[in-house]
Amino acid sequence: MIHMAETKVNESEKPRIGVFVCSCGSNIGGFVDVPSVADYAKTLPDVVYATQNMYTCAEDGLSNIREAIRKHNLNRVIVASCTPRTHAPLFQATCESAGLNKYLFTFVNIREHCSWVHMKEKDLATKKSKDLIRMGVARARLLKPQEEAKVEVEPVGLVIGGGVSGMTAAASLADMGFPVHLVEREGDLGGFVKILNNLYVTEKSAAETIKPLIEKVTAHKNITLHLNSSVKSVEGFIGNYEVGIAPKGGEEKKYKVGTIVVATGALEFVPEGLYGYNQYPNVVTLTEFEILCRKKTLPKLKSVAFIQCVGSRGQKMSYCSRICCNVAIKNAINIADNYEDMLGVMEKQGTLVDKIPVEKKATEEILERRRRRRGRGTEGEGDAEEVKLGPSEKIEVTVFNRDVMAYGVEHELTYNKAREKRVKFNRYTLDHLPKVFMEDNQLKVTYFHETLKLERTMPVDMVVLSTPLVAQPDAGDLSKMLKVPLGQEGFFLEAHVKLRPVDFATDGIYVAGTCKGPADITEAVTQGAAAASRAATPMAKGYVQAEALSSVVDETKCTGCGTCIEVCPYGALRKNEKGIAEVIVAACKGCGCCGATCPEGAITMTNYTDAQLLAEAKAALQEEV
Amino acid sequence: MEKAVMVIGGGVAGIQASLDLADKGLIVHLVEKTPSIGGRMAQLDKTFPTNDCSICILAPKMADCFSHPNTNVITYSEVIGVEGSVGNFKVKVLKKARYVDESKCTGCGECLEKCPSKVVNDWEMGLTTRKAIYIPFMQAVPRVMTIDKEHCLKLTKDKCGNCMKACKRGAINYEMKDQVLEVEVAAIIVATGFDVWDPTPSTEYGYGRYPNVFTAMEYERMINAAGPTHGHIQRRSDKERPRKMAFIQCVGSRNPQVGHPYCCAVCCMHATKESMLAREHYDDIESTIFYKDMRACSKGFYEYVERAKRDYGVRYINSDATVQENADKHNPIVVYDVGGRQQSEEFDLVVLATTLVPKKETAELAKLLGLKVDEFGFLESSDRILGPGRTVKPGIYLAGYAAGPADIPESVAQGSSAAAKAVEAIAQAGG
């Protein structure tokens, strides 16, 4: 007789365990003595039935389980076979079809854990199979039936951010038939794209391109627009959020929503102190250059230099901003092709205004952007020397780069096109950064010629600094409010970089666009639609099935210290009115972090109680008697 | 919503689209050409930039997709006809005879041992053989056998019949016929993925001529523990393991001469990954990557390359490269160019990052569906900027590499995005 860890089992529900040992053809049978394992199982406490099957998962194996449950009045079932990853749902469903709660099923893996890893040691593999089954029995005796709570989902979406990704997410949800609140803190929709000149690949105007989307979102009967507004508070969990939205200076109003998409975008890095920015006239960022082009206010230029990776790839930020190479190529082609069209009126008329530095004649839009970003006025700036420009027939464009990120089909073809148009691409390395300076009233760039191994200097009329997209400075506030994480660089962090690119670990909240990391419009709207799909799933179902294996707080032990709330990666704990921790069953994933951390031992996990785990551990250490 | 959608192609993009739709209560018919779903990702060893084991993170998704109550996964099948329009497509699917009853086969493998016919194993990139009755890989879904009728002695010469004798479950059926299924769906998602270009015609790389030159896909199988060499990196010439390895980028890509002027967008990263993995297998392996531009431009990618340099000692050389051979030892010699000076260096093994091209059949499928392809055979979106994945045919959407170079996260996002578009169309049609 084998002695099991002491446990009290209510007599009326005394365990009646059935054990089904699978040969899996020869997969297990070839390396484990299956008949002897099944015989051994019969000797274990509370096991009233044990058998072996050639293929437990084939229909005859499954009907064997069903019959045995009925015939032997089994109230626990153990299958010793392959992996729960693929087969647990099947056996659980079989138990349910015979009227047994699926949480009374236990899986023991004797294929991956025994036959496959100990192919050359049949005796030991057999012994280990017995050990694992003994542990399974010890655990099964203490299992309790569980119910999966269903939580209703409010079929209303919330999208935060009215750029292209947010608009796409909102339009998609609305087209699927769900009412959506779209919150944008600025006065109009469009996000970063509003300020751009034209777009790469199509070369069409940015504003014209996104106009139909803005119109659609504005007119959609399912979309409630909250412009000049922001989200002030978020309470609740998947399916049942209460969010407070307030217009600027206005009063907060509460709305009930089921799922949330975060699409708050990014800003461009301000290269203060780099390459003469804000020091010399005519040194602008890529974004400012786009604005100059869009407003048709370029000064007369003969030679333009783009410097790539300003502040990115290990200089200030560690990452590559993905878009700036292709944006620079787009602009290089633009000025090679359409330069005349982007000149200011004065320049076109040939007056001498071209000597005034950009800062002085920059459009109010750029000045306003710079002011806002720096948090100070423009006084004292722009007093730099005037730029001397010669009359230009043909414009020379040089792109100083480290690697050109013209990935995929279209960007690479555009890159080739730029080279055909004689745009020069000069590679630099971190050992030899280009330098920008003023000499004799002339802006100049010094660079290192890699082939000649020489420093070269060229006069330029304008330097365009390609700076990376950076996270919204206040992304942290939203991150705290929603209890979703930011990555190192301040961008929102998805649940899994490979397989869950638009999900957060917390169910019910999703992410799209540049708030997650640099992306172009096509990529941002793909993510927007993807996030809409993910957000629509619980709303289409109408409910979420809560994890039955969740945490349980013992109110008599909890001191309300809040440690568990801090550690829960899914935001599944909160304090109730009594100041005691409370589990939001719909959000709990049963990961156990809280249970392991609670200093009072006030948290247990259903079906992973200390008693169950200890019984299993003790059974592991016991030898056959 | 009680409507059905067809997904063509069961790679990671198609699987994601299927799961997103099925979870919303729609019925999904997933048509996969090969015997198993999983696509290319199932063949990869680890995945950048996290170095997660590829099949370990994919297999649960494959299983979910197959066992989902709302999915009907039709493997070893192809779409051969489409009629109708959004809301009412009638699709004809050719379900090829696999000569094994899917409902009876448990994948036990008893039959394999008895099959005398050996065939080049395509799934293992030809690095090993399989039997005429086979399961493409251990984690295949569905886990059932298929008989390759071209190489089965029973089906070609009416000899043998061993597998039928071996199968205790009576799953073998030599009489099985191809079947044509008719499926009605409201929308269609195409996710037929990519193929690996064979670099033999570009003789400057010596592939096929020099034994120790491999393609990256071959290498992925070779370093995989479940692969033909059980994870040991081996030279073809002498089965020795290499100590000095070279990776050459843009082999056939960014090269108008061979008709692929485009960039495949994933090879810079997979070479980085593969060189890191080499070091993880043997800590004295030295890897050098010859590249044109190091296109490490998604989240965490630049940092990944920096990590390869710093922690794995990977050397990056910015140069085009070609391959010659030291015939004595079959050591490949890489010829390259730094600062205008030609150089050469001997290696033990060379891995080529070959161009990835759309599947040839995708062009035929496009014709059948009325879709457009670009000059390289990638499926084209009708609205390049705001509607990626939408096509000229309402109700038909695209996802994954078939619509242009995309890595796994992008393919997954596109799968979900295509699912959203299908649901929108169904809802708009009053479904």
Ligand SMILES: Cc1cc2nc3c(=O)[nH]c(=O)nc-3n(C[C@H](O)[C@H](O)[C@H](O)COP(=O)(O)OP(=O)(O)OC[C@H]3O[C@@H](n4cnc5c(N)ncnc54)[C@H](O)[C@@H]3O)c2cc1C
């Ligand atoms: C110089 C430059 C040129 C570019 N050129 C191109 C190009 O040619 N082609 C291309 O495809 N891409 C281009 N891009 C990239 C493109 O701008 C982005 O891909 C796009 O803007 C991403 O859209 P989004 O919706 O994710 O974010 P955004 O456009 O940044 O929109 C985010 C929105 O959220 C709002 N918001 C932020 N925080 C909150 C909050 N807390 N509450 C409410 N609302 C909030 C913001 O006000 C904004 O409206 C360029 C980028 C730059 C910098």
Ligand SMILES: Cc1cc2nc3c(=O)[nH]c(=O)nc-3n(C[C@H](O)[C@H](O)[C@H](O)COP(=O)(O)OP(=O)(O)OC[C@H]3O[C@@H](n4cnc5c(N)ncnc54)[C@H](O)[C@@H]3O)c2cc1C
């Ligand atoms: C060597 C190498 C290493 C890589 N490493 C990584 C990595 O580490 N990380 C990463 O993110 N990406 C990596 N990639 C890229 C990755 O493989 C792709 O992004 C991904 O596989 C694309 O998925 P997909 O579903 O679009 O296509 P696929 O994986 O190609 O799947 C397409 C599916 O459609 C099926 N199919 C094709 N035609 C038809 C038809 N006519 N009818 C029915 N079915 C059809 C195919 O059989 C296949 O199952 C790597 C690629 C290579 C070549």
Ligand code: SF4
């Ligand atoms: S300029 Fe190019 S390489 Fe540099 S961060 Fe931007 S996209 Fe990356």
Ligand code: SF4
């Ligand atoms: S950690 Fe324990 S004691 Fe502290 S609040 Fe949570 S349950 Fe209560």
Ligand code: SF4
């Ligand atoms: S078990 Fe995990 S998910 Fe559930 S409340 Fe505890 S920490 Fe949160």
Ligand code: SF4
């Ligand atoms: S065909 Fe028969 S012998 Fe072969 S794997 Fe399937 S069940 Fe086993």
Ligand code: SF4
């Ligand atoms: S990803 Fe890198 S190796 Fe691949 S084609 Fe593009 S540049 Fe070449």
